[in-house]
Amino acid sequence: MNYDTDNIFAKILRGEIPSDKVYEDDYALAFNDITPQAPVHVLVIPKGEYISFDDFSATGSVEEISGFYQAVQKVAAQLKLQDDGYRVISNMGANAHQEVMHYHLHILAGCDLGRMIKSGLAE
Numbered sequence: 001m002n003y004d005t006d007n008i009f010a011k012i013l014r015g016e017i018p019s020d021k022v023y024e025d026d027y028a029l030a031f032n033d034i035t036p037q038a039p040v041h042v043l044v045i046p047k048g049e050y051i052s053f054d055d056f057s058a059t060g061s062v063e064e065i066s067g068f069y070q071a072v073q074k075v076a077a078q079l080k081l082q083d084d085g086y087r088v089i090s091n092m093g094a095n096a097h098q099e100v101m102h103y104h105l106h107i108l109a110g111c112d113l114g115r116m117i118k119s120g121l122a123e
């Protein structure tokens with residue numbers, strides 16, 4: 001699969017559509033999810049053209065990867081999420097229902113998030 005430069009997060013990065021920005025640096029942009037699944041639901045995306053966690057991890061530079069994950073921590077710190085905790089999720093591909101084909105991490109917080117996924121999937 002090739003990177004689609006018309007995906008919605010690419011348009012947000014180019015400023016073609018608005019986002020509710022939370023944080024930005026050289027490596028990452030963070031903004032509130034348009035359909036929040038928790039009281040805090042922030043998406044963090046790398047500035048480069050990467051389709052997924054798999055693509056970014058395999059082909060991103062060491063600088064991009066370290067800069068991106070440091071940005072994720074900075075977002076959590078900025079929102080003061082460390083004390084009560086938070087969850088970081090990345091959906092990759094069809095089984096995980098990845099909808100937007102620009103790599104992103106979800107930061108979820110602000111309440112008891114329950115167990116990681118619904119029970120029974122391994123049965």
Ligand code: AMP
Nearest residue numbers: 008019032033034035091097098099100
């Ligand atoms: P995923 O299933 O991991 O690809 O999740 C994509 C996420 O992007 C969903 O949680 C959507 O609610 C969110 N989303 C889609 N369009 C926008 C947008 N324009 N601004 C903010 N979040 C968006």
